[in-house]
Amino acid sequence: MINAALFHPITTGRIALQHRVVLAPMTRIRADELTLAPTEQTATYYEQRASAGGLLITEAVHISPEATPIWTIYQRVTEKGGQVPGIWTETQMEAWRAVVARVHAKGGRIICQLLHTGRVAQPEIAQHPLVKGTDAPLPPVSSSATAIEASNETGNQYNWDKGATLPRALPIDEIPRLIADYRHAASLARRAGFDGVxxxxxxxxxxxxxxxxxxxxxxxxxxxxxxxxxRLLFDVVAALVDEMGPGRVGVRLSPTHLDPETGHSRQVYFGVRDGDPLALYTHAVEGLNAFPLAYLMLTEPRVGGLSQSPEAEDAYRHPMRNRGYRDLYDGVLVGAGGFTPSTATAAVADGSYDLIAFGRWFLSNPDLPERLRQGADLTVYERETFYGAGAEGYIDYPNLEQGPGRFTTMPQSLIGGSLRGNRPVTT
Ligand SMILES: Cc1cc2nc3c(=O)[nH]c(=O)nc-3n(C[C@H](O)[C@H](O)[C@H](O)COP(=O)(O)O)c2cc1C
Structure with missing residues (x-):
């Protein structure tokens, strides 16, 4: 069998899986504009990607109005519309229940990714019909009144294109309310039937x-x-584990480290930096051992702005950087970011990771696990339709038996190759 290491069963927390090819969480900005709930198209999208004993992680689902950004950064969203979904109302919970049922009917497992974006959210959500006239706390909030600086999405920096509103520093007496918002979202996810959060x-x-x-x-x-x-990380994890029970909570971290040559972080998201990232993530990863998690997912600091075509994408040739955390974390470790079929197989075979989450390749190949098993060509993703309303680039990617249709395909062995002569990139 091709990529055989990806097809050994594993149990992650309380969730039994038949293979190790996970759908990485991906925001698609296609929720219902009025209810901020998933739609029939959303259910189709996840159902298409479900497989027996395969794990799907949803797009980021926002825990409250305060947590919810409006993604004007993407031109297609400005032109075509589109919103991100939430999980704080009963309507949203019922809509997610329909999504979960479709995945479970195929024998798949599905986890709801819970997000509060902090200072990345904008105050304009106050005008949304779901929020207007309520006393819901509004964004942006953060740890401190420090705003995101504007910059373009380039290299290993990922940022907003305009400067953001100065956030309000959450006072300490509001932290219990924030944790209660996470807990409320988790309770709705549990009632919707999700296998975990x-x-x-x-x-x-x-x-x-x-x-x-x-x-x-x-x-x-x-x-x-x-x-x-x-402390907030651990407080929220404790509340979620309490709400969901053992083995039903995953955590995603994105460790970075300082490049010894430049002294700068290898990967920066929305201007968030630390003076000593290695110490920070070591403490965070070690601390998570205290909780009965389903898994810990780590983003490899090589994926940058995700804006390149597959042939030009350097991320597929950069080495993994998070290997050191394997020795610190006792539970199931999921890797995400820049994996190709062969590097994913190698990472599981050598024990670097237990599971691999694929983002872009799973987006454009609803039957990715089967294609990996067979070594079949992959449909190339179309960057233009990643975000924003509409079925195109969402639920129209074909399965193997449907043939490529209007899409381009690529042999698995060429992913991570380079038009510039297949040089490995090692920095
Ligand atoms: C369209 C798109 C949306 C994404 N949205 C999220 C998200 O909502 N939550 C998250 O944790 N990561 C998100 N990511 C990051 C992916 O989970 C993954 O780490 C990234 O795509 C790199 O993996 P890949 O090289 O397999 O694509 C997103 C990535 C893409 C391409």
């Missing part, structure tokens, strides 16, 4: 805005020392 504690959003000293300037027990900056 994942805390999105990566990519520069609220939890990372507490963890990183470039943003967090607090002097209370949620700021200052490492232990204090990681």
């Amino acid at each position: 994942e805390l999105h504690a990566a990519h520069g959003y609220l939890i990372e805005q507490f963890m990183n000293d470039g943003v967090n300037q607090r002097s209370d027990r949620y700021g200052g020392r490492l232990e204090n900056r990681c």
Whole structure:
């Protein structure tokens, strides 16, 4: 069998899996505009990607109005519309229940990724019909009143194109309310039938805005020392585990480290930086051993802005950087970011990771596990339709038996190759 290491069964927490090819969480900005709930198309999208004993992680699902950004950064969203989904109303819960049922009917497992974006969200959500006239707390909030600076999405930096509104520093007496918002979202996810929830504690959003000293300037027990900056992470994980039970909570972190040559972080999301990322993520990963998690997912710091075509994408040739955390974490470890079929297989075979989450290749190949098993050509993803309303580039990618249709395909062996002569990139 091709890519055989990916097809050994494994149990992650309480979730029994038949293979190790996971759908990485991917925001698609196609929720219903009025209810901010998933739609029939959303259910089709996840159903298409479900397989017997395969794990899907949903797109980021927002825990409250305060948590919810409006993605004007993407031109297609400005032109075509599109919103991200939430999980704080009963209507949203019922809509997610329909999604979960479709995945379970195919024997798949599905986890709901819970997100609070902190200072990445904009105050304009106050005008949304779901929010207007309510007393819901509004964005942006963060650990401290430090705003995102504007910059374009380039290299290993990922940022907003305009400067953001200055966030309100969450006062310490509001932290219980914030944790209650996470807990409420998790309780709805449980009622919707999800197999678990994942805390999105990566990519520069609220939890990372507490963890990183470039943003967090607090002097209370949620700021200052490492232990204090990681406190919100552990408090929220504890609440989620309490709500979901053991083995039903995953956590995503995006460790980075300083490039010895430049002294800068290898990967920066929304301007979130730390003076000593290695110490920070070591503390976070070791601390997570105290919880009965389903898994810990780590983003490899090589994926940058995800904006390249597959042939030009350097991420597929950069080495993995997170190997050191394998020795620190006792549970199931999921890797994400820049994996090709062969590097994913090697990472599982040599024990670097237990499971591999594929983003872009799973987006454009609904039957990715089967294609990996067979070594079949993959449909090449179309970057233009990643985000924004519409079925195109969402539910029209074909299965193997449907043939490529209007799409381009690529042999698995060429992914990570280079038009510039197949040089490996090692920096
Ligand atoms: C369209 C798109 C949306 C994404 N949205 C999310 C998200 O909502 N939550 C998250 O944790 N990561 C998100 N990511 C990152 C992916 O989970 C994954 O780490 C990334 O695509 C790199 O993996 P890949 O090289 O297999 O594509 C997104 C990536 C893409 C391409």
